[in-house]
Amino acid sequence: TQLLEQSPQFLSIQEGENLTVYCNSSSVFSSLQWYRQEPGEGPVLLVTVVTGGEVKKLKRLTFQFGDARKDSSLHITAAQPGDTGLYLCAGGGSSASKIIFGSGTRLSIRP
Amino acid sequence: GAVVSQHPSWVICKSGTSVKIECRSLDFQATTMFWYRQFPKQSLMLMATSNEGSKATYEQGVEKDKFLINHASLTLSTLTVTSAHPEDSSFYICSVRQGPGNTIYFGEGSWLTVV
Numbered sequence: 001t002q003l004l005e006q007s008p009q010f011l012s013i014q015e016g017e018n019l020t021v022y023c024n025s026s027s028v029f030s031s032l033q034w035y036r037q038e039p040g041e042g043p044v045l046l047v048t049v050v051t052g053g054e055v056k057k058l059k060r061l062t063f064q065f066g067d068a069r070k071d072s073s074l075h076i077t078a079a080q081p082g083d084t085g086l087y088l089c090a091g092g093g094s095s096a097s098k099i100i101f102g103s104g105t106r107l108s109i110r111p
Numbered sequence: 112g113a114v115v116s117q118h119p120s121w122v123i124c125k126s127g128t129s130v131k132i133e134c135r136s137l138d139f140q141a142t143t144m145f146w147y148r149q150f151p152k153q154s155l156m157l158m159a160t161s162n163e164g165s166k167a168t169y170e171q172g173v174e175k176d177k178f179l180i181n182h183a184s185l186t187l188s189t190l191t192v193t194s195a196h197p198e199d200s201s202f203y204i205c206s207v208r209q210g211p212g213n214t215i216y217f218g219e220g221s222w223l224t225v226v
Contacts (some may be wrong), residue, residue, distance in 0.1 A: 006154075032150035033215065042204055042217035043155070088154055090215075092208075098145055099215055100205065 003027070004091055004102035012108040013079060021074045021105045023089035030092070032072045033099075034063055037086040046074075081107045114138075115207055117218030124195055124225055132190045132221045133206035134161075134205035140205040146178075147200040149220075161188040161205075195225040 004025045013030055023032065031050040035043035047056050049065035049072060056063045062075040072089055089102040116135045124130045134144055142163045144205040147155040159180050167180035180192040192199055204220040 040202070040220070040222070042220050045215065048214075086152075086154075090213075098160050099208075100157060100159055101147075101155040106152065 004089055004100055006087075006089060006102040006105050009103065010106050010108075012077060012110065013032050015080055016078050019076050019079055019107070021076075021087055021107070022071070023073065023102050024071045025091065026070065027091075028069050030069070030097075032065055032069075033090045033092075034072070034074055035088040035090060037088060042090055043090075079107075081109045081111050083107060084109050114209070114216040115205065115218040117205055117221055120136050120219060121222045122224070124223070126196055126225055127194055129191055129193045130223060131176060132192075132194055132203055132205075132223070134188045134190070134218050136186045136207050136209070136216075139209055141188075141209065142185060143207070144188040145180060145206045146180065146188070147202065147204045147206065151202075155204065158190075161186075192223065195223070197225045201226045 004023055007022045011019060018072040031048055033048045034046040036046055047058055047063045049056060049063055052067045052069045054065045060077045064073045068101045074084055084107055087107055090099050092099040114137055116137055118133045122130055140158055144161040146158045148158050149155045157170050158173045161180045161182040163182045163185055169175045182188040200223055202220050202222055205218045206215050208215050
């Protein structure tokens with residue numbers, strides 16, 4: 001069974017600080033996605049990484065896919081209250097393969 | 112615009128009754144759809160993979176007789192929670208993968224409250 005473990009589970013930091021969220025698995029994934037979810041809504045895709053060692057940037061967010069394609073990280077620079085939410089990593093295989101979600105990281109940014 | 116539509120968004124039902132949730136792919140055909148359940152402050156848990164024209168594939172620990180999935184057409188999958196109990200109250204959400212990049216699209220989700 002493929003599992004994705006995220007750490008930390010909860011994170012509360014002050015506005016302006018930096019943070020990193022980790023997503024780890026013992027399985028290899030053909031791609032990993034990162035999502036942000038607001039309460040009562042569906043997840044919103046932030047990024048997809050497909051190549052081992054790949055780094056993608058989305059404004060203040062930097063995503064990295066591990067060389068072995070078993071892990072990924074999300075780094076947020078100068079966090080803002082608008083970054084508050086549930087961050088989920090998800091991994092899957094081919095087009096018909098199911099997508100497995102990580103355990104989630106609940107992020108709270110204090111003004 | 113929306114790629115996947117879910118209905119209803121909210122539903123309250125009495126304990127012991129059954130509730131049906133629909134997931135529709137808009138403007139494209141989906142031979143496979145995925146159903147997730149999410150309890151408050153938790154991640155999404157995959158319940159089952161809905162396969163058009165064949166039986167759904169359930170994840171370990173998910174009761175197939177309680178959570179009936181029907182994927183009778185290429186644009187519609189339904190999840191029926193049978194004999195619902197308060198512990199079935201949750202956020203249910205469907206998704207499909209579509210396009211050359213296998214982009215994942217989620218429905219809006221359905222809040223189920225069993226009283």
